[in-house]
Amino acid sequence: MNREATADAVGLHERASATPERTELGRKIAPLGGPRGVSLGNAPAWTEGELGLRAQQEWFAAIISTPEDHPAPIDERSASRLIAPSATLSSLERIDIYRGGYHARLIECLADDYPVLQHALGEDEFEALCRRYIAEHPSRAPSLNYFGQFMADFCRSQPHSQSGFLADLAKLEWAIVLSIHAPTAVTIGFEDLNQVPNERWPGARFQVNPSLKILHLAYPVNAYLQAFRQGSPGVVPAARHASVAVYRTGRSVWRLELEPAMVTLVESLASGATLEEGLAQVQAALSGETEQEMAKKISHCFQHSVSSGLFSAISL
């Protein structure tokens, strides 16, 4: 049960007012013969009359959020009624700077959240995935902190031969992001346990670290992620069930692979069970083992859970 720290900067986004660089201006514009009947969400019907502020914004937003591998939804003549050309750029080229910036910024955000998924897919395929994600899950929040929240389910929905592995990897990376944004808590240690009178132990309840997420994964993606961080990324592993705790103590994010008995204990205590009830559940799960082995495992589970920082308080 190795406990591994993630790189320190993971999940800390930089959302500046700068415009992301995109050098191949105009490369994906394919103007058609007039405003098209494509579905643009909120774009209003094109009119030859004066566009009011609302219509201007709806049209501008519709154009820049059109996927870059699609033709621009209006042609140059129509675009020039919205945006004036400059001495050096056409109206569509000027709008396309924003179109490129919109997609580049959001792709950059997803790459911040999912560096290992990006590695697993390769840059081009990851970018294509992001573009589909952006089209399906446009941001609706002022902050980008949770923009990537749907990635695991999105990966699972993709017609990719490794979609299960990719979804689990995304699930793990998203848990790391969530742990960064979860409240910081002081965790308890053995010195706190020593304060508990013997007779109060059975009824003791444990509050889990508020950043804790226990993931049940079909693929050993934690090992894959760790190999990536250590610079020796492996091949896509075969399916093998694994439970991984992701949580934070202070500034460090931890990933801890859990044995089944520890999963039972921590999930039981997290659901509000007393220590006595939690240990009984572990005991039931270990029923095939000798009493001596069982006692050793239970003791190890409990001590390891505490020393790893999975609990933040005891109530008696």
Add this chain to the structure above:
Amino acid sequence: MANKFGLPNLGVGLGLRTKHYSTILEQKPAVDWFEILSENYLRTQGRPLDFLEQIADGYPVVMHGVSLSIGSTDPLDRQYLSELRSLRDRVNARWVSDHLCWTGVAGKNTHDLLPMPYTEEALAHVVDRVRAVQDLLGAPLALENPSSYAQFANDSMPEWEFLARLAEHADCALLLDVNNVFVSSRNHGFDPLTYLSALPFERVVQCHVAGHTDHGTHIIDSHIGPVVDSVWQLLAVAHQRCQGVPVLLEWDAEIPSFEETHAEALRAREFIGAAA
């Protein structure tokens, strides 16, 4: 205090970036102040706030946002404004700024600073919203002139006139980004000095400088690399007119070490004399 809002001259500051957190916390370098990107610390209860609170304990901070969307025709996001206000109070931010732009419509956020049409309709719309925001914040809002790459075909006034009239009618503060003036002047073909000469400098409470990327046909406000000389010269002109205004460097791509970034920021002192 030269500005009409009585906001302090904090000196020469630096945009706070995660890459520099550890240097700042471990070495506690002498920096006049930091500007934070507001949205990085919203909707989080964890590590970003831990870092920020420690930094705000040792340095003055100012909040700079990118999602106010003051020009949008969507309703103002009151939840967001409430969060901004809470964050400001939590870290004792000296003031709150954002951009003259819109970032989305119909409930979607592009997270980009999209250009405003400079029309009477848009001006009246933004004036009303700035007033509402200032009421909700209980303090003046500083609006920054954005870099832009497009101008609406039905613009009826130049950006500087729109900004000046907006500031006057809404009684708001201005954050003058001289790099943005330079970038837009090249992209739209106007004289940056004409822009500067039209501004109500008594409302300018802060200046920004930054690097940019010149593509020949247009300039991108990439916040990369050192500040070019033309932008420093614009700062010198602007600062003569609004003495005692703090200056801040934004560096957001290929960010160098803290020492190098701060050294670039401090170059501002060569162009603003002893005023800051």
